Amino acid sequence: MKNKTFVFNITLFIVLFVFPIWGQTSVVKINVINPPTNLPLCKTRIKTAVSNGTATTIFSVLIPRSLELDVDGSTVSYKTESNNYVFVFEGDAGTCETKATWYEITLSGPGQINSGSNSAPTVVTSVATSPAPTELEAKEENKAETKAKEVDFSIPESPGFTILGLTPQEVTRPATPREFATAIINSIDRNGNLQSGIAIDTAPYQSFFGKSVNRDRDYIDFQDDKKPEEKNREPLKHYLTRFLWRTQFSLATTKGTTDADKSARIGAGLNFTFFDFGDPNTDFLLRACNDGVNDELDDQALKDIGVNRRADLTQALQPLFEARKRFLITQGFMIKKYEACVDDSEKRNMGKSSFGVGLAGSWISKNGESSKFNNNGQGLWASLAYGFEGIPGLRCTEDEIKDETSRCIAPQLIFHFRRRVKETVPDPLLAGVFTTKDSNLFGVRLRLGVPRWSVNFEGVYRGERFAGKKSSSNFEMTIGADYKLATNLYLNFSIGGETKDKSNTTGGSKVFVRTSFNWGTSQKPIN
Amino acid sequence: MAGEKVAKFSKDGGPLEIEIEIGQNKTGKCNFFLFDKNGNQLQNGSGKKTNNIFQLNGTLKELDGALLTWDATINGPNQPGQTWKVTMTIRQDGQAIKGGVNPNGDPPTFQLVHVMDDKVRLEV
Numbered sequence: 001m002k003n004k005t006f007v008f009n010i011t012l013f014i015v016l017f018v019f020p021i022w023g024q025t026s027v028v029k030i031n032v033i034n035p036p037t038n039l040p041l042c043k044t045r046i047k048t049a050v051s052n053g054t055a056t057t058i059f060s061v062l063i064p065r066s067l068e069l070d071v072d073g074s075t076v077s078y079k080t081e082s083n084n085y086v087f088v089f090e091g092d093a094g095t096c097e098t099k100a101t102w103y104e105i106t107l108s109g110p111g112q113i114n115s116g117s118n119s120a121p122t123v124v125t126s127v128a129t130s131p132a133p134t135e136l137e138a139k140e141e142n143k144a145e146t147k148a149k150e151v152d153f154s155i156p157e158s159p160g161f162t163i164l165g166l167t168p169q170e171v172t173r174p175a176t177p178r179e180f181a182t183a184i185i186n187s188i189d190r191n192g193n194l195q196s197g198i199a200i201d202t203a204p205y206q207s208f209f210g211k212s213v214n215r216d217r218d219y220i221d222f223q224d225d226k227k228p229e230e231k232n233r234e235p236l237k238h239y240l241t242r243f244l245w246r247t248q249f250s251l252a253t254t255k256g257t258t259d260a261d262k263s264a265r266i267g268a269g270l271n272f273t274f275f276d277f278g279d280p281n282t283d284f285l286l287r288a289c290n291d292g293v294n295d296e297l298d299d300q301a302l303k304d305i306g307v308n309r310r311a312d313l314t315q316a317l318q319p320l321f322e323a324r325k326r327f328l329i330t331q332g333f334m335i336k337k338y339e340a341c342v343d344d345s346e347k348r349n350m351g352k353s354s355f356g357v358g359l360a361g362s363w364i365s366k367n368g369e370s371s372k373f374n375n376n377g378q379g380l381w382a383s384l385a386y387g388f389e390g391i392p393g394l395r396c397t398e399d400e401i402k403d404e405t406s407r408c409i410a411p412q413l414i415f416h417f418r419r420r421v422k423e424t425v426p427d428p429l430l431a432g433v434f435t436t437k438d439s440n441l442f443g444v445r446l447r448l449g450v451p452r453w454s455v456n457f458e459g460v461y462r463g464e465r466f467a468g469k470k471s472s473s474n475f476e477m478t479i480g481a482d483y484k485l486a487t488n489l490y491l492n493f494s495i496g497g498e499t500k501d502k503s504n505t506t507g508g509s510k511v512f513v514r515t516s517f518n519w520g521t522s523q524k525p526i527n
Numbered sequence: 528m529a530g531e532k533v534a535k536f537s538k539d540g541g542p543l544e545i546e547i548e549i550g551q552n553k554t555g556k557c558n559f560f561l562f563d564k565n566g567n568q569l570q571n572g573s574g575k576k577t578n579n580i581f582q583l584n585g586t587l588k589e590l591d592g593a594l595l596t597w598d599a600t601i602n603g604p605n606q607p608g609q610t611w612k613v614t615m616t617i618r619q620d621g622q623a624i625k626g627g628v629n630p631n632g633d634p635p636t637f638q639l640v641h642v643m644d645d646k647v648r649l650e651v
Contacts, residue, residue, distance in 0.1 A: 206552075211612055211632075213552040215577040222576065245552070280604070287554050290602040291575050294556035297600060298573075310558075310573075315566035318596055322644040325600065329640050338640050342605045 158183050158199035159269035160252025163360035163379040163420075166195055169480055169494060170460045171416035171445035174356025174383045176279040177248040177271070179206040185254070193261035193426065197254030205244040213241065220282055228284035229398075234275045245281075246273035250360075255368060261426050262368045263434075265376060269360025277387065278352030280345055285398075289341035297334065301325045346451035347401045351412030352387035364424045366434055377422030377436070385414045412447040428466070439464035456480040456494070475499045532647040534595075534626035536587065540619040543583040543590060543649070547574065547597055550612035550632075555601040557613070561585075564592035591651045598644035607638045615645065 157172040158181075166187050181201045189195050216222050221237040234242075248271040255264045280286060298310075301324040307313050313321060328334050362376035388394035388411060396408035418441040427433040443460035458478040465471040480494025536543055547557040557579055561570040569589065572581045583590060595617070603609035610633045617627030631643055 211551055211610070214548055214550055215552050215554055217548075217578050219552055281552060287602075290554065291556060294575075294600045294602070298556070298558065310560075310571050311568060313560060313568060313571070315560075315562040315568070315594060315596075318560055318562075322598055322642065325598070325642045329600075329642060335639070338602070339605060341602075342639070 158201050158250045158252055159248060159271040159358045159360055160199040160201070160250035160267040161185060161197065161254075162358060162381060162418075163267040163269050163362050164195075164197065164252060164254050164265050165189060165420075166197055166252075166254060169445060169456055169458050169478065169492075170418075170441060170476070171414050171443040171458050172356075172358070172381065172383050173412075173414055173445075173447065174271075174273050174276065174354040174385055176246045176273060176276045176281070176354075177201060177203045179203050179210065189261075194257045195254045195261075196257055197252055197265075199250055199252035199267075201248055201250045203245065203248050205247060209244075213245070215281065219245070228288040231284045233277055233279070233282040233284070242279070242282075243272070243274065246276060246279070247271070248273075260431055262366075263424075263426075264365045264368045264370070264373075266363045266373060267360055268362075269358055269379075271356055271358040273354060273356040276352070276354035276356075277389065278349035278354060280349055283345050283349060285348060286341055286345035289344060290338065293334070293337045293341060296337070297325055297328055300328055300334075304328075343404075343451075344401045347396055347408065347410070348398075350396075350449065350451055351385075351410035351447060353389060354385045354387075355383070357382045362423070366424070374424070375422070376424045377420065379418060379420040379423075381416065381418035381441075383414055383416045385412055387412050407450070409448050409450060414445040414447060416443045416445065417441065418443075425466075435467050437464050437466045451484075453481065453483045456482075458494075458496070532626060532629065532645075533650055534617050534624055534629075534647050535650055536590070536617070536619050536624045536627075538587050538591070538651045540587070542619075543587075543624075544580060544618050545583060545595070545597075546578060546580045546614075546616045546618070547599065548579075548614045548616070549577040549599055549601060550614065551610050553577070553601050553603050553609070553611055555599050557597060557599040559595065559597040559615075561590075562594045562596070563589065564594075566594075569593060587651070590649050593649045594646055595649055596644065596646040598642065601637070601641045601643070603637065603639060603641070605639045608636045609638060609641070610636055611641055611643070613643055615647075617647070617649075 157167045157169070159172075161167045161183065162172050166185055166189060179202065183199045183201070185195070185197045185199070187195050187197075213219060218241045219238050221232065221235040223231045223235075250267070250269050250271065252267045252269075253264065254267075256262050301321050302308070302310065302313065304324050305317055305320045307317060307321070329338075357380075359378070359380045361378050363373040364376035365372045365374070394411055396406070396410055400406040400408040418439075420439045420441070422436050422438065424434050424436050427435040440463045441460060442462075443458060445456055445458040448455050448457075456479070458476075458480065460476040460478070461473065462476065463471060463473040476496060476498040478494050478496030480492065480496075482492045485491050545559060547559065549555050549557065554575075554577055556573060556575050558573045559571065559581060560568060561583060563569050570584045572579075574581070583595075585593075597615050599613045601611045601613070603611070612630065612632040614628065614630045616629070617624050619627075626647065629645060629647060631645055635641075
């Protein structure tokens with residue numbers, strides 16, 4: 001430290017006495033208002049501004065490692081080069097990358113940069129300039145403490161897996177889809193064969209036309225005269241945009257991994273969500289919450305730069321206002337406020353009513369070779385989810401939603417019907433031989449959960465007819481759970497049993513276990 | 528200033544209005560500040576819709592040389608890779624003026640919240 005101080009003193013001497021003699025530089029004093037709690041490992045970035053009255057230039061100041069906390073009260077020289085203001089330091093400038101440690105400083109000095117120009121710019125004085133890290137730097141800084149939270153819950157069941165009969169639950173849940181999601185699955189199918197698969201789901205309208213969608217103009221009815229909690233989230237206005245936004249295309253492929261079934265299957269399907277009262281894009285309370293934090297951000301930024309009223313903001317201070325806001329949104333206390341809005345929205349929208357219809361086609365290669373795919377029939381299904389809205393005790397109140405300690409659980413009852421025709425399946429009586437079947441399925445699923453996990457109770461009645469055989473039917477009960485393991489990573493698990501087929505074609509009752517992993521990604525992930 | 532954006536309006540036209548739009552189906556808050564050629568504030572405004580329209584005060588003579596700055600705090604899901612788009616349009620007599628359409632958008636993408644700002648010089 002002493003050596004560094006010595007170097008610093010030498011630097012100070014050079015800055016104070018040598019540079020001025022050259023007449024090319026000026027000096028300002030750094031006053032640290034809010035020193036960092038940790039010593040910077042390398043260079044430290046300080047962002048500040050210089051104004052000439054009508055224009056303000058923002059630039060970064062890199063404090064060398066050698067100065068460390070002694071930067072308070074130190075002096076920094078600067079010079080002009082082609083209209084750029086360059087801060088000059090001597091000593092250990094370091095070779096490692098700039099670390100995300102910032103000082104809050106003011107600069108005070110002679111008031112003019114000795115650039116030799118008559119229109120010499122002046123340093124902004126008596127203003128708390130804030131170091132403003134870039135957003136990517138800030139994200140790195142806050143990565144560890146930023147918990148993964150999604151507004152749109154777990155990844156909706158893939159229509160591609162639905163047609164292939166490989167969803168963790170038979171009763172699929174309608175929901176507003178993400179722009180892009182992927183899922184992998186390992187599951188034992190209804191015929192007792194192990195299947196591995198992958199699905200890619202996209203929302204084409206979001207991908208191709210999302211940039212042009214303006215929430216208030218195209219997606220919702222703002223309903224100015226109503227309070228946020230009173231607004232209709234599914235009005236007729238802009239219904240078509242919401243319908244298209246929620247339309248999902250899915251492509252899935254699976255491969256049997258047992259001798260009895262080595263087939264490969266492809267499923268391609270569309271899912272149409274006709275309404276979804278849990279769509280976070282129509283959550284006016286989430287928006288009101290964000291609006292409040294946005295106001296607080298503006299007010300805090302103005303206060304921090306010494307401005308009491310918006311009308312008092314001068315042109316010279318305006319860049320500092322923006323820089324301060326960027327800095328504040330990197331700070332934990334402000335991030336937490338935005339996160340709280342999202343958390344509350346998750347709880348509020350969990351298990352709300354929605355309705356969706358899906359249709360899909362399927363192709364099969366019986367021996368698993370990619371060149372021999374044949375038609376595997378079609379499927380059509382509908383899911384109606386009821387969220388018990390308006391029934392006291394079955395929906396979380398706003399007080400429970402805002403209470404972080406509350407374990408409010410939202411139930412959702414889902415009714416599902418599916419028609420599947422000309423499905424090629426292994427013959428239940430002859431190993432290695434395939435046959436076709438048509439089936440109808442009606443199921444009910446009770447889903448209980450919080451945003452991070454849910455438990456499902458499911459009952460399914462299935463009627464099916466194999467080619468050349470009599471119709472048969474059975475009943476299936478399943479208990480399952482899905483749990484959010486990490487950001488965009490979900491584990492699904494279910495266990496159940498089914499009754500013996502009445503026609504006795506499938507050889508008796510079964511107990512089965514299904515597990516799957518789902519993960520989702522956004523369009524442009526940041527690593 | 529070199530590289531400064533300039534929007535040209537007619538000295539014989541009607542009053543200027545601006546629209547700040549937040550796209551990509553995101554929401555947020557926008558601000559604008561209008562400064563005269565001496566750096567003094569003429570007007571400010573803010574809006575919480577995704578299409579906010581403001582009438583600019585002052586005579587066209589006063590607006591000649593004025594600096595218009597705007598910003599938006601954009602809210603999105605707590606999920607990385609969120610895209611954004613903010614467009615500020617200056618209109619006179621209902622038509623966008625030359626240099627008056629100012630789109631801004633990703634990169635960078637964001638997570639949860641993003642602050643953008645931009646500025647343009649108004650000239651006859």
